[in-house]
Amino acid sequence: MSFQKIIAWVLVVIWMGVIFSFSAQVANKSNQLSTGITEIIAKTVQKVVPQADLKIKNINHLIRKNAHFFVYLVLGLLVAYALKTLGVHGFKAFFIGLVFCIIYAILDELHQMYVPGRGPGLKDVLIDSAGASVGICTFMIIYYLLKKQI
Numbered sequence: 532m533s534f535q536k537i538i539a540w541v542l543v544v545i546w547m548g549v550i551f552s553f554s555a556q557v558a559n560k561s562n563q564l565s566t567g568i569t570e571i572i573a574k575t576v577q578k579v580v581p582q583a584d585l586k587i588k589n590i591n592h593l594i595r596k597n598a599h600f601f602v603y604l605v606l607g608l609l610v611a612y613a614l615k616t617l618g619v620h621g622f623k624a625f626f627i628g629l630v631f632c633i634i635y636a637i638l639d640e641l642h643q644m645y646v647p648g649r650g651p652g653l654k655d656v657l658i659d660s661a662g663a664s665v666g667i668c669t670f671m672i673i674y675y676l677l678k679k680q681i
Contacts (some may be wrong), residue, residue, distance in 0.1 A: 539613035545550055546609050547635060549621055554639050559646025562591075599655050600662035607666025612637045615674065625667055632663030 538547035556564070569591040576583055610628040615618075619627060640651035 533616070534588035536613075536616040539609070539616045543606070543609045543613050546602075546606050550606065550635075550639060551642070552644050553602070554649070555646055557646060561649070565595050565598065566591050594657055596655075599658040600665075603632060603636065603659040603662035604666035604669070606635070606658075606671045607668075609666075610663075611667045611670035611674075617672075625664075625671065628667045629660070629664055632667075633660050634658075636660060636663070 543577055553561070566587065569587055572594065573587060573590060574584045576585060579629055607628060610631050611624060614624045633656070636656045639659070640653075640656055643649040
């Protein structure tokens, strides 16, 4: 196996570990992290738009759901790249990559059943799947455009 293939799959596994570590945070710690990020965003928005009436609780929910989307977007990018190193392209790569990411999203949600204050959510799996599909498609489009220029 080539060095490029090994690195590609190691990056996938590392990113899966990052996702797992976020999911392993107890509810209070996870909420503190996202609330801190939300407060920074709210303060920044209020500097630009002082009359903005931002509800931290509502924004925090949005931040948390966007986090699901974006961490799985990155996973989708990494999985698509790793599949490319194995010579898997086109619809087959999209399908295999998406199934891989969906299975991990389901396992991640099931894992949360054992984390204090957390639980599984079908909506989160759907958001994760959407993020993964955007990541895979983004990789495929960029790869196609770069390949066309060469």
